[in-house]
Amino acid sequence: MTPPPAPLTLYGAAASGSVAVEAALTLLGRPYTLVEGATWADAAARDRVAASNPMRQIPTLVLPDGEVMTESAAILIYLADLHPEVRLSPAPDDPLRLQFLRWMLYVSSAIYSLHWIKPDVTRIGAPESARDAVVAAVHDRIAFCWAQMDHQLVPGRWLLGDELTVLDLYVATVSRFGPWRERFHAVAPRMAEVVRRVDEEPRLAALWRERFPQG
The missing domain is CATH 3.40.30.10 (Glutaredoxin)
Incomplete structure (x- = not known):
């Protein structure tokens, strides 16, 4: 055993x-x-x-x-x-593997990393007095990056087709960060449909409810 x-x-x-x-x-x-x-x-x-x-x-x-x-x-x-x-990721020899790796790293570097700025805008040399303007600019950039991803993906039931992967979990989580889901839905409508399915996945319903209610 x-x-x-x-x-x-x-x-x-x-x-x-x-x-x-x-x-x-x-x-x-x-x-x-x-x-x-x-x-x-x-x-x-x-x-x-x-x-x-x-x-x-x-x-x-x-x-x-x-x-x-x-x-x-x-x-x-x-x-x-x-x-x-x-099967939460395409196998190394799966044709979808390249896009899987591309978008996992894109979410990490182009979107997630920007949230590091918001708690302390002096990290990028901005004065604290400019915090509101800096955070607004960060949110604009995040929205732009989500839109670019949405334009280049052709989702199926899930972001990469017929099988749920950790990319779906990653996007469903990071899209909950500010500027929140309302803007994500507006700029990334194709991905938004998939993310709604991730939100409703029965195996994760309790986790989302307890650990990250939708923003």
Whole structure:
């Protein structure tokens, strides 16, 4: 009898990018211990994760052997590839693999990364007095990037066709961040239809409700 997989430790927080990882672990049936803490707002949370991730950011995933993974896109790709039987990512020889990798990294670098600016606009050299203008500009850029992705994808039932992947989970999570779903629906109507299906996925309904009510 095959023993169950060893539990993982995930540093994360409600209403954050770590919820996409929680969604993937839920679909994979992988047990994990959640260490809760909003590192962008809580010094104690930053201190808790520091031993595993010197950047003091979430999500941070600690594997059973103690190895650490950071970066949400990398964690999601790794977990999906670790369990190919669940089919949460196209296989390396699948023609869809190129677009899968392209858009996973696009969401991470072109969209998710912009949210790092908003809690502290001085990170990019802007004065605190310009915060409202900077955040508005960031939201405009995020909307533009979602629109560009929407123009280039031809979704099926899911973003890449007939099978749900961690890309769907990633977009469903990151699109909950400001400037919120109303604007996402306006600029990315094709993806919005898919994201509504992800929101309604029965296996994830409790997770979305508890960890990231729709913004």
